[in-house]
Amino acid sequence: MPDYPLEVIRHSLAHILAAAVTELYPNVRPAIGPAIDNGFYYDFDFGPDKLSEDQLPLLNQKMLELIAADLPFNQEIKSAVDALAAEQAAGQTYKAEIIADLQAQGETEVSYYTVGQFADLCRGPHVASTADLRQAGFLVHHLAGAYWRGSEKNKMLTRVYALAFNNQVELDNYLQLLAEAEQRDHRKLGRELDLFHIDEQVGLGLPLWHPKGAILWKVIEDFWSNQHLRNGYSLVRSPHIGNKTLWETSGHWGFYNASMYPPLEAGQTLEERQRGVKVKESEEYLLKPMNCPFHIEIYQNKPRSYRELPLRYAECGTVYRYEKKGELSGLTRVRGFTQDDAHIICRADQVENELKRVVDFILFIFKSFGFDTDLISVYLSLRDPENKSKYAGSDEGWEFTEQVLKKVAIEKKLNFKEEKGEAAFYGPKLDFKLKDALGREWQCSTLQFDFNLPERFTMNYTNSQGQAEQPYVLHRALFGSFERFIALLIENYAGVFPLWLSPVQVKILTVNDQHHDYCQQLADKLRYNDIRVEVDESDETVGNKIRKAATEKIPYVLVVGDKEIASGQLAVRQRGQTELLNIDQDGFLQLLQEKIKQQQ
Numbered sequence: 001m002p003d004y005p006l007e008v009i010r011h012s013l014a015h016i017l018a019a020a021v022t023e024l025y026p027n028v029r030p031a032i033g034p035a036i037d038n039g040f041y042y043d044f045d046f047g048p049d050k051l052s053e054d055q056l057p058l059l060n061q062k063m064l065e066l067i068a069a070d071l072p073f074n075q076e077i078k079s080a081v082d083a084l085a086a087e088q089a090a091g092q093t094y095k096a097e098i099i100a101d102l103q104a105q106g107e108t109e110v111s112y113y114t115v116g117q118f119a120d121l122c123r124g125p126h127v128a129s130t131a132d133l134r135q136a137g138f139l140v141h142h143l144a145g146a147y148w149r150g151s152e153k154n155k156m157l158t159r160v161y162a163l164a165f166n167n168q169v170e171l172d173n174y175l176q177l178l179a180e181a182e183q184r185d186h187r188k189l190g191r192e193l194d195l196f197h198i199d200e201q202v203g204l205g206l207p208l209w210h211p212k213g214a215i216l217w218k219v220i221e222d223f224w225s226n227q228h229l230r231n232g233y234s235l236v237r238s239p240h241i242g243n244k245t246l247w248e249t250s251g252h253w254g255f256y257n258a259s260m261y262p263p264l265e266a267g268q269t270l271e272e273r274q275r276g277v278k279v280k281e282s283e284e285y286l287l288k289p290m291n292c293p294f295h296i297e298i299y300q301n302k303p304r305s306y307r308e309l310p311l312r313y314a315e316c317g318t319v320y321r322y323e324k325k326g327e328l329s330g331l332t333r334v335r336g337f338t339q340d341d342a343h344i345i346c347r348a349d350q351v352e353n354e355l356k357r358v359v360d361f362i363l364f365i366f367k368s369f370g371f372d373t374d375l376i377s378v379y380l381s382l383r384d385p386e387n388k389s390k391y392a393g394s395d396e397g398w399e400f401t402e403q404v405l406k407k408v409a410i411e412k413k414l415n416f417k418e419e420k421g422e423a424a425f426y427g428p429k430l431d432f433k434l435k436d437a438l439g440r441e442w443q444c445s446t447l448q449f450d451f452n453l454p455e456r457f458t459m460n461y462t463n464s465q466g467q468a469e470q471p472y473v474l475h476r477a478l479f480g481s482f483e484r485f486i487a488l489l490i491e492n493y494a495g496v497f498p499l500w501l502s503p504v505q506v507k508i509l510t511v512n513d514q515h516h517d518y519c520q521q522l523a524d525k526l527r528y529n530d531i532r533v534e535v536d537e538s539d540e541t542v543g544n545k546i547r548k549a550a551t552e553k554i555p556y557v558l559v560v561g562d563k564e565i566a567s568g569q570l571a572v573r574q575r576g577q578t579e580l581l582n583i584d585q586d587g588f589l590q591l592l593q594e595k596i597k598q599q600q
Contacts, residue, residue, distance in 0.1 A: 002132055007035045011034070013138050017162060024062060031045065031157055032094070051160070068131075070131040135168075138165070143160060145157070196210055205334040207331060213503070221482070266284075266285060306464055312344045320335060339482075343473055378409070379431045381423045444477075446476065453473050507549045509558065509560065522585065
């Protein structure tokens with residue numbers, strides 16, 4: 001097989017998938033079929049026909065037949081007017097809509113590629129012939145629903161996903177990775193370990209944390225709070241809603257409103273709202289998508305001196321952003337989430353040092369929670385110079401902040417990549433992304449350099465010459481959000497949390513009813529010393545209790561019967577160990593406390 005780029009192989013296979021589908025389902029209307037990170041997908045409107053998962057092997061077989069037939073990929077350039085008329089006449093509404101959009105952009109010609117009996121609107125490139133794909137490894141993998149062009153106002157299409165790699169070995173390796181990732185999936189483990197669930201009755205993208213999940217959250221937040229206090233931050237709190245004028249001042253309503261929920265109008269009855277009646281005393285509020293304007297207002301509460309700076313305000317604040325239904329995914333993409341937010345307000349001469357301190361803090365957090373450096377990628381997100389209207393602020397401000405952030409990244413020896421067009425609307429940023437069990441990257445930590453909010457809120461301090469001067473604001477989050485960070489934490493450990501993070505650290509199993517009082521007294525002693533413990537007093541056999549504790553991934557399990565009570569010694573089962581540890585109560589407590597102190 002010629003040495004084609006993997007994206008060309010995947011794109012060509014997507015074309016062959018569409019050819020297979022149109023041959024098997026003549027009335028289908030194809031939409032789009034791009035290459036993606038692990039293969040490709042193609043969206044179809046099957047109309048009254050239905051495609052089910054058990055029919056995917058048939059698609060796979062038909063693709064193999066087309067590949068074996070050694071069919072050439074032939075390109076043809078057509079008039080956009082003629083192509084639009086032909087697609088409309090054939091009832092191919094999705095292709096027609098794409099062509100109409102290209103015409104609106106000034107295109108007069110469009111490109112088609114034909115393979116066998118199937119011709120597809122496509123710029124290419126493709127392989128020369130289907131025979132060039134004989135060594136490729138691919139598998140039509142699963143189905144999903146997808147709204148046409150991502151809009152919930154449009155029709156739901158059937159999205160056919162396929163995996164595709166250079167060869168079968170690469171595909172097999174990825175399938176093995178998928179199998180392992182399935183066992184690490186935080187959604188699966190979240191159910192099995194009784195940590196959280198998401199209920200449509202409550203709302204999609206709004207997780208409910210169960211007692212064990214809430215304990216895990218608290219342990220993480222306590223660590224977060226202690227480390228921030230040690231690093232010179234002040235903890236603040238802000239409300240969940242804010243007056244619409246606040247978000248207009250900050251620029252969020254102008255630049256970010258597509259990701260915000262509609263205004264809440266107070267002082268108006270439901271009947272008045274339905275009739276569109278405006279009430280003179282009504283006020284408009286917005287669910288907060290970010291915490292920054294509140295922290296700015298805390299700063300603005302009184303005059304500030306240069307001697308007070310830097311001020312570091314930190315908050316675990318819950319924010320709300322609208323995410324499309326199809327983009328929601330467990331805890332990694334939700335609609336209500338808690339940011340571990342902080343805003344550092346500082347002088348120009350303090351900026352570089354504060355940026356470096358934050359970089360060190362981010363790397364410390366990753367190390368503390370057991371994330372290896374090979375799971376971390378760093379990106380310098382810059383403004384898109386070709387689309388400046390998306391961003392607030394002057395060219396001079398952007399040039400300065402981008403240069404400083406890049407300088408800091410270089411001096412901290414971060415192995416970063418530049419991404420134009422990925423900056424926040426108010427300034428450039430350094431994004432730290434973590435890989436999940438499938439190797440997909442998720443943004444967690446972020447460090448953003450903002451010169452816009454100080455201007456918008458007319459922030460100032462009195463400098464050493466007694467004059468008013470504008471400070472800079474650094475936005476930063478270490479976890480990014482608790483929800484996403486916990487999801488990646490679950491997958492990184494496969495639910496086998498180290499002792500200090502485990503929601504239940506010790507489980508005590510009674511042999512029979514006569515041992516209940518002793519076990520409860522032991523549990524009380526451990527709890528008094530801040531050990532998280534449960535007692536299993538069920539009527540099940542000891543063997544069943546031990547197996548249940550193992551599936552719950554409890555670090556230490558104690559079986560207590562007559563022998564243990566008489567001797568005062570504990571028979572301790574350590575997770576992952578076959579030999580029992582025999583130790584007295586005080587020795588066991590000391591062992592636990594030392595391991596927790598060392599974050600083991």
